[in-house]
Amino acid sequence: MPEETLLAFDYGAKKLGVAMGNTLLKQARPLEIILEATRDGRFARIEALLKRWQPERLVVGLALATDGGEQYASQHCRRFARQLEGRFGVPVVLVDERGSSVEAQKITGHEPDDAVAAAIILQRYFDALT
Template sequence: MPEETLLALDYGTKKIGVAIGNTLTRQARPLEVLVSSTRDQRFASLARLFDQWRPDRIVVGLPLALDGSEQYTSMRCRRFANQLRGRFGAVVELVDERGSSLEAQELLGTNEADDAMAAAVILQRYFDSLPA
């Protein structure tokens, strides 16, 4: 597999956690949290990140119910992933994000939400699922 740079997004309507990693090291790290009040601001911030990092692939956390079924936020997330494909021509992978915020809090040793760390957890799950 050729080396690829990946951005991971923990999507929310108010905040998007962002993480970065590559297929060579298979290590994810939190990057930043995008806070935007409008859709245009959100996509302008994403365009800046895409220009800066030139990712080969985007990993988006898919919110599922505890039993693995889809919910309203799953649909919104799938729509967001489709918008990324359309606007940026990006290859987008959806990854189950159940428990990623709790795992991020455990890693940070805090009860505060950290969307960038949750994005790193999601990306690490993706890397861990790749064949050796």
């Protein structure tokens, strides 16, 4: 598999957690939390990150119900993924994000950090590659 840089997103209505990593090291790390209030502001910040990191692929956490079924938030995650791929032309992969916020809270010891949750989602993607 060729080396690829990836950015991952923990999608939320008010904020986006962002993480990055590459397929060579297969280690994800938190990058930032996007708190832009407007959709245009969010996509402008994402565009700046894409220009800086030049990822070959994007990963978006897919919010699923505890039983693995779709829920209302699943539609929003799928829509966000389609918007990313449509706007920027970078392939997007959806990864089950169940439990990532709880895991992030355990890691940080306080309220969940969306960038840490994004790193957990990306690490799940890497772990599935092996």
